[in-house]
Amino acid sequence: MEFHKILVSVTGTEIDDEALRLACRLAKKNKAKIWAVYVIAVKRSLPLEAEIESEIKKAESVLDRAQSVAEEENYEVETDVLQAREAGPAIVDEAAERGVDLILMGISYKRRFGQFSLGTVAPYVITNAPCRVILYHEGAT
């Protein structure tokens, strides 16, 4: 499998580092371009353009961390912040617009009502993505 453009969705969880390292290793073969995106989800009681300071600061620190991880892997990553109502459609739209070959997402181990849960974003992306999707799971603890 060859990848020339990779989109990595980062959310500020521990799994982001591993997902980015995987992306860098996959990208090295063909010198692919990597974008790390953080999506700020805005509640419907706010305008979409609302600037939420706390979220912006969190996005900054998550993307700073993403760039550090990429540097450790001797690779360059372009970071971007998106603001949308929901993360899933934002990621899929971004992937389609940039024409990426691969969406890579880290999945934390979550349980809902006693069962492992992928959440809402990953299933949406898998269902609607215009390209390959890799879900990187940290494993049950």
Next chain:
Amino acid sequence: MESSWHPKPGDKVFRPPHIKGYRLRRVLGVPALFSAGYGDVGSSIYYGLGIVALVALGATPIVLAIAGIIYIFNALTYAEGSAMIPEAGGSASFARHGFNDAVGFIAGWALMLSYVATMAISAYTIPPYLSHFWPILREPVIGTAVSMGIILFLMLINVIGIKESSAVNIFFIGMDIATQLTLVVLGIILILLPHPGALFQHMFGPGNWPPMQNLVFGVALAALCFTGVETVSQLAEETRQPAKKVPQAYVMMIVAVLVLFAGISIVALSAMTPQVLGDPVNGWARDPVAGIAASVSAAISPEKIATGITSKAELVIVLTWVLSWVRDILPALVAILAATILLTATNAGLMGISRLAFNLSSHRQLPATLSRIHHRFRTPYIAIILFCLVSLLVLTPGFFTTTFFADLGALYVFGSLLCFALAHAAVLGLRVKNPELLRPFKLGWNIRFKERELPITTILGLIATTAIWIVVVVTQPYSREVGIGWMAAGLLIYSIYRWHAHLPLTHLPKKPGEPIL
């Protein structure tokens, strides 16, 4: 590495200090816009018909038609304005860009009044529809208490920020349109066509035609049935290709609303007298569509209709069973749908007011307190709580009387007509002041005035909304006192805030390089 991203028309790009790119993701298309807008306007017939009939009596279909024409003017003006200025502020944004911050505030504050009134009316109308299952909800005290409970519940879920499902909304909108169409078709077949004289008698018979003052006020109140233009405008900022999709959504709304409302009002006045339709105590003023459903059900004679369709015994039995089921289920279905749509409308009003408050606050037209975000829930909790409390206050007279809801309608009319008039004026003002601005949806039918093109529909909309607003203010004491009091309080808050922040009343100082729009 070179960036391959390019902004599209309507994209908004922010550049906070450390982040390279920060972009809005627009996801809404025409179906989502239509369902949001229709959810607003489609709910208003569930109370608007009764309020209008209370005042306009037999002239109800005619005042609805006149208000429908004004609605078309409003929708067209908003289509141009929203395509040109796809922001969350709606008419407040148009007025701010067209004139100045003070006029933008007046439009926004008037819009807030209409949102508060819409929330109160929508919540107030839910118990009468649910009284199909629990008759005690018709009692003023219990009904008002339930309405207040509904607002408090919505306040809580909006402070927490529970996601609503757009798929569920679209489902209920579809069911609502289907049910209303069914009522219209069945009403025409079973009530109007067998007794065509009844409609004429109920409209023009002795005691059924209103005096001129009521006729004009009826046109104003009929504006209550044609909401939704602001809702779509406020969603423009998250719509894909807003220049194209927003006008399309407006056109779809105009067609759907006019066809359904014309049909519903004609069927209503075929089925019952305007006095029964407009009676808030013993009639159907607070749940007019339930009255239509009851009349249509009563007109269904399953066996008679079945034998009229076919002579085959087995088919008659099946058809009789099906028609009996339709007759029995129709009132219950309308009750459930009405309650659901009205709950959605109340919630939409609350979200609209919180977004608008945030928008005004972020443009320094209201104190920053109103745009404070909850650290955990990430919602504008102060704005949500404050305006819910205002809605509860507005509902308080409901404990003592059932006729006050016509006053609620009058309050809505005061706010909405003022903000529609300012929206028309702002679009005209931008045609004069900034004719070179990109107008992705430019209204046709223009007249030329000093080398400027001015759309006729906007001019007529401005004249109509301003004239009716003036008539309402002059003739309706409740509208005048509470409405003007609200506006005065708002202007006082605005003036004090701007003075305290050392800001001019009309314009914020522009930052170097900041574009006009």
